[in-house]
Amino acid sequence: MTNPDNSSSPSPLILVDGSSYLFRAYHVPYLQALSTSYGQPTGAITGVLNMIKSLQKDYPTGNIVVVFDAKGKTFRNDLYTEYKANRPPMPDDLRTQITPLHNIIEALGLPLLVIEGVEADDVIGTLAHQASQIGMETIISTGDKDMAQLVNPHVRLINTMTNVELDEASVLEKFGVKPNQIIDYLALMGDKVDNIPGVDKCGPKTAAKWLTEHGTLEQVIKNAENVKGKIGEHLRNALGHLPLSYELATIKLDVTLPVKVDELKASQQNTDRLIELGKQFELKRLLADAEKQATTSTTATAEQTASSNPATKETDYQCILTQQDFDKWIEKLNGADLIAFDTETTSLNYMEAEIVGVSFAVSEGEAAYVPLAHDYPDAPEQLDRNEVLAVLKPILESPKIKKVGQHLKYDKNVLANYHINLQGVAFDTMLESYVLNSVATKHDMDSLAKTYLDINTIHFEDIAGKGAKQLTFNQISLDDAAPYAAEDADITLRLHNVLAKKLAEDSQLNSVFSDIELPLSSVLARMEQFGVLIDSQQLAQQSQDLASRIINLEKEVYELAGEEFNLGSPKQLQEILYKKMDLPVLKKTPKGAPSTAEEVLQELAISYPLPKLLMEYRGLSKLKNTYTDKLPKMINMRTGRVHTSYHQAIAATGRLSSTEPNLQNIPIRTEEGRRVRQAFVARPGYKIVAADYSQIELRIMAHLSSDKGLLAAFAAGRDIHTATASEVFSTPLEDVSTEQRRNAKAINFGLIYGMSAFGLSRQLNIPRHDAQKYMDLYFERYPAVLTYMENTRALAKEKGYVSTVFGRRLYLPEINSSNGMRRKGAERAAINAPMQGTAADIIKKAMLAVDQWIIEHTEDDIKMIMQVHDELVFEIKEHKIAEYQSKIIELMENAVSLSVPLTVEAGIGENWDEAH
DNA sequence: TACACGGCTTA
DNA sequence: GTAAGCCGTGTAA
Numbered sequence: 001m002t003n004p005d006n007s008s009s010p011s012p013l014i015l016v017d018g019s020s021y022l023f024r025a026y027h028v029p030y031l032q033a034l035s036t037s038y039g040q041p042t043g044a045i046t047g048v049l050n051m052i053k054s055l056q057k058d059y060p061t062g063n064i065v066v067v068f069d070a071k072g073k074t075f076r077n078d079l080y081t082e083y084k085a086n087r088p089p090m091p092d093d094l095r096t097q098i099t100p101l102h103n104i105i106e107a108l109g110l111p112l113l114v115i116e117g118v119e120a121d122d123v124i125g126t127l128a129h130q131a132s133q134i135g136m137e138t139i140i141s142t143g144d145k146d147m148a149q150l151v152n153p154h155v156r157l158i159n160t161m162t163n164v165e166l167d168e169a170s171v172l173e174k175f176g177v178k179p180n181q182i183i184d185y186l187a188l189m190g191d192k193v194d195n196i197p198g199v200d201k202c203g204p205k206t207a208a209k210w211l212t213e214h215g216t217l218e219q220v221i222k223n224a225e226n227v228k229g230k231i232g233e234h235l236r237n238a239l240g241h242l243p244l245s246y247e248l249a250t251i252k253l254d255v256t257l258p259v260k261v262d263e264l265k266a267s268q269q270n271t272d273r274l275i276e277l278g279k280q281f282e283l284k285r286l287l288a289d290a291e292k293q294a295t296t297s298t299t300a301t302a303e304q305t306a307s308s309n310p311a312t313k314e315t316d317y318q319c320i321l322t323q324q325d326f327d328k329w330i331e332k333l334n335g336a337d338l339i340a341f342d343t344e345t346t347s348l349n350y351m352e353a354e355i356v357g358v359s360f361a362v363s364e365g366e367a368a369y370v371p372l373a374h375d376y377p378d379a380p381e382q383l384d385r386n387e388v389l390a391v392l393k394p395i396l397e398s399p400k401i402k403k404v405g406q407h408l409k410y411d412k413n414v415l416a417n418y419h420i421n422l423q424g425v426a427f428d429t430m431l432e433s434y435v436l437n438s439v440a441t442k443h444d445m446d447s448l449a450k451t452y453l454d455i456n457t458i459h460f461e462d463i464a465g466k467g468a469k470q471l472t473f474n475q476i477s478l479d480d481a482a483p484y485a486a487e488d489a490d491i492t493l494r495l496h497n498v499l500a501k502k503l504a505e506d507s508q509l510n511s512v513f514s515d516i517e518l519p520l521s522s523v524l525a526r527m528e529q530f531g532v533l534i535d536s537q538q539l540a541q542q543s544q545d546l547a548s549r550i551i552n553l554e555k556e557v558y559e560l561a562g563e564e565f566n567l568g569s570p571k572q573l574q575e576i577l578y579k580k581m582d583l584p585v586l587k588k589t590p591k592g593a594p595s596t597a598e599e600v601l602q603e604l605a606i607s608y609p610l611p612k613l614l615m616e617y618r619g620l621s622k623l624k625n626t627y628t629d630k631l632p633k634m635i636n637m638r639t640g641r642v643h644t645s646y647h648q649a650i651a652a653t654g655r656l657s658s659t660e661p662n663l664q665n666i667p668i669r670t671e672e673g674r675r676v677r678q679a680f681v682a683r684p685g686y687k688i689v690a691a692d693y694s695q696i697e698l699r700i701m702a703h704l705s706s707d708k709g710l711l712a713a714f715a716a717g718r719d720i721h722t723a724t725a726s727e728v729f730s731t732p733l734e735d736v737s738t739e740q741r742r743n744a745k746a747i748n749f750g751l752i753y754g755m756s757a758f759g760l761s762r763q764l765n766i767p768r769h770d771a772q773k774y775m776d777l778y779f780e781r782y783p784a785v786l787t788y789m790e791n792t793r794a795l796a797k798e799k800g801y802v803s804t805v806f807g808r809r810l811y812l813p814e815i816n817s818s819n820g821m822r823r824k825g826a827e828r829a830a831i832n833a834p835m836q837g838t839a840a841d842i843i844k845k846a847m848l849a850v851d852q853w854i855i856e857h858t859e860d861d862i863k864m865i866m867q868v869h870d871e872l873v874f875e876i877k878e879h880k881i882a883e884y885q886s887k888i889i890e891l892m893e894n895a896v897s898l899s900v901p902l903t904v905e906a907g908i909g910e911n912w913d914e915a916h
Numbered sequence: 917t918a919c920a921c922g923g924c925t926t927a
Numbered sequence: 928g929t930a931a932g933c934c935g936t937g938t939a940a
């Protein structure tokens with residue numbers, strides 16, 4: 001963890017860059033989810049308070065001063081009107097946290113400085129400067145690299161979020177320039193975020209290179225004539241504004257402050273006020289600390305703050321090299337209530353991975369690593385892998401011996417290659433974290449340890465390096481490998497202890513974890529291991545056909561364009577289309593370049609010949625590059641099949657995702673695309689059965705809204721788009737035209753996506769007014785749907801999350817944002833998530849039911865091989881096909897019970913395309 | 917080698 | 928208008 005205070009002065013000055021941490025904390029996903037019961041966000045407050053607490057712990061004698069930016073313009077805006085002009089306004093859900101945070105800091109007794117007209121940086125610079133003059137040690141706690149200019153023998157930086165410390169030597173090491181060159185360095189690079197111009201294309205490396213050569217910005221400018229190449233031109237073009245950039249990057253050291261640096265001392269903590277604030281903002285830890293303080297009424301330094309109590313990490317990690325030690329651990333494992341378990345392997349690909357070692361933990365801090373196949377030069381003698389695995393097999397296969405792990409599906413797959421069938425998995429920390437908060441994008445162990453335990457774990461990159469030179473685990477020395485691997489098991493156990501407690505607080509969430517996600521991971525492991533059979537001959541043939549068609553298209557395009565260029569480059573294409581051929585620009589990309597996207601080309605194709613060829617080219621090259629060329633390469637030599645990975649902790653809504661290869665986006669819409677599906681085949685004697693839910697999300701909408709009309713339409717088994725059209729356009733069912741049905745279908749889909757009239761008008765290419773009319777009519781006919789949508793938005797705003805029918809949660813940190821775009825986006829997500837998420841819950845439950853039936857009632861004559869959100873694909877022995885097909889339909893349709901019937905359509909075929 | 921971008925594929 | 932993954936290009940290092 002952080003270095004203890006090793007400064008020479010007895011009580012160093014600690015300057016906290018409050019604004020920098022406020023922004024950072026605001027963007028930490030798990031903190032974003034925090035809010036009071038009445039919707040006031042508190043994540044940024046909590047984050048900053050945690051930081052302060054951490055500083056108090058690391059520097060018990062330190063004199064902490066917290067500095068924030070004031071509202072309004074600063075002198076830099078006077079220097080340069082464009083300064084920070086690109087910054088979006090501060091989001092509301094952040095702004096509302098500032099005053100409470102200031103109040104809490106004051107109640108803690110910490111000096112708080114908010115000076116108008118300058119930035120927090122300048123206040124910190126001034127204080128550090130004053131402190132240096134009287135020989136006072138200063139530690140600046142900030143996440144802002146610009147502050148490196150303030151470093152000197154008396155001043156160093158510490159980033160309390162990452163625990164990186166910067167003194168003079170490490171500034172040089174990190175940036176390649178000395179602290180007194182940092183301003184020059186920043187001026188050269190400019191700053192996109194603050195809108196400070198620099199030298200075009202000059203990044204950290206170039207800036208450091210020039211400054212190493214010439215010493216200062218002034219000298220670099222003097223030598224500008226001698227810099228060769230494009231970058232030299234850029235430098236010369238920048239000469240005019242570099243002095244301004246230099247001035248903007250310079251932190252002031254002479255701000256007029258209301259107090260002198262040696263007068264800044266912590267005052268008495270106001271415990272009553274802290275309790276009041278703790279209650280008001282529902283900050284449990286702040287409250288607990290303050291109440292403890294009140295009862296013990298000990299001396300009031302500014303010790304007590306809101307913060308987690310970082311687990312004191314006392315550890316006993318063993319590296320096991322002898323039979324005797326191993327035997328002892330086997331005993332421990334047999335006697336343990338719960339084993340944390342992890343494998344170390346040579347690859348992230350579960351089909352290729354070889355086991356290098358295994359680690360265990362049985363209680364917090366008590367863990368062991370058993371190296372088995374480290375083979376670097378002079379690696380010590382290790383226990384025999386086969387013998388160790390043979391001893392472990394009964395333990396790992398026992399359903400009675402409970403295990404916890406991080407992403408155990410991977411370990412289960414790897415162990416399967418050693419003929420060990422991992423059983424007794426009672427918990428998985430990755431899934432626990434995902435169920436608790438699916439919006440936090442990171443569910444890897446390092447992030448979880450930091451988030452939930454405040455522990456910085458050893459990262460794989462720390463011991464293995466990164467990039468092309470990264471070592472595989474077998475090449476890592478036991479000195480590095482053993483603490484890393486043992487820690488993995490230990491941390492997993494500690495994490496589980498925290499996460500399980502949180503899950504237990506909500507029975508529905510707990511059920512999503514233990515009744516859905518955990519058992520599903522084993523089902524997915526089986527699907528992954530079995531894989532799918534692919535006809536690589538067929539795909540190779542297709543690749544050839546595509547190649548020749550692509551070449552012909554290229555020729556035609558070159559002819560029309562009058563020159564050759566790279567068709568795959570949107571940039572070059574845009575030149576040709578809009579500069580050379582002067583076609584009208586119908587739409588721009590988010591970055592402002594004229595778009596060449598499909599919808600634009602489609603429009604242009606009406607009047608010009610080239611766009612149509614381009615669309616065809618793009619479609620074909622996508623097919624070839626992504627599917628027909630790639631899929632055959634992914635066939636596993638050993639099994640002859642393709643093994644995807646289903647990711648269970650990625651999609652915020654609860655869906656699965658699939659990678660390497662992604663089997664959830666195999667083409668279906670076009671004839672050429674469907675030929676790819678035809679290459680997904682069954683073994684001889686087997687056939688493919690594909691079963692998909694019909695209109696599942698609309699059915700869920702009917703269930704959630706309880707709209708009578710919608711429920712009746714589904715109950716009657718009507719085609720829902722025709723039924724909708726009939727209602728909206730007041731046309732008898734049998735008279736609904738294809739056009740009317742198409743429009744109704746667009747409305748139905750739009751509703752699921754939380755669309756606006758604007759979106760619908762674009763989709764249908766009709767005036768906004770007409771789109772609004774359709775929507776009004778729809779809501780008139782299905783009024784409960786409108787009520788449901790309104791209620792969902794309101795509930796999302798109130799609680800900060802929405803739920804599926806089965807209680808899975810999706811947090812929406814931006815639902816109360818002041819940024820209209822973001823807020824509207826969150827509102828759409830709020831509408832969509834209960835439907836998409838419930839559909840995900842349902843098919844997951846169906847998969848569990850089908851898997852259980854397969855295990856209990858069938859032999860090896862049926863395998864579930866793929867899941868594509870609302871569809872399950874099976875490989876089934878021919879003589880069982882009809883029987884199993886109807887059983888699958890029955891299990892899927894009855895996986896859950898809603899107020900609408902669920903219907904499943906299942907087809908049979910030689911390949912996946914035919915089965916549709 | 918690593919990343920952002922624009923584009924395309926699916927439910 | 929929701930949710931995903933992957934491709935080639937272009938760029939900086």
